[in-house]
Amino acid sequence: MIDIKHEPPTVETYRRLRKDSGMSEKTIQAAEQGLGNACFDVVIYDDGYGFAMGRVIGDGGTAFQIIDVAVDPKYQGLGYGKMVLTHIMDYIEAVAVPSSYVSLIADYPADKLYKQFGFESTEPNSGGMYIKY
Incomplete structure (x- = not known):
């Protein structure tokens, strides 16, 4: 049974989904510190197995950042990424x-999903930047 909950993923689910979907791995410490501090979370479960997630961080007014949108490879291509983004939006x-x-x-190629929701590239006026620890 598919169940959608607006709650943080567990540390285990979070780390597994990031790794399995090809995203960079996060340490247990980082996950423990960060999860629970988002403005919004969504996790999709199949009989208790968390297979898709997404989070929103920010200050709740001036800025929101969509992060950690991930779908287990066994569930990709079935519309669950779009479902996560619909809840987020x-x-x-x-x-x-x-x-x-x-x-x-x-x-x-996830940019194609985000474009369906109206997101546009910031190039050439600006570009994303980061520092990784």
Whole structure:
């Protein structure tokens, strides 16, 4: 049975989904410190098995960043990524105010999914940057 919950993923689910979907791995410490601090979380379960997730971080007014959108490879291509993003965008549309800025870093080819929701590349006016510890 498919169940959608607006709650943080467990540390184990979070780390597994990131790794299995090809994203960079996060340490247990990072996951323990970070999970629970998001503005919004969504996890999709199949009989208790968390197979898709997404999170929103930010200050809840001026800035929102969509992060950690991941789907277990066995469930990819079935519309679950779009389902995660629909829940995320419903949340953002409910709380965002004029001048709120919503951003994300899209791994390819996931940019095609985000474009369906109206996201555009910031290039050539700006580019994403990062520091990894």
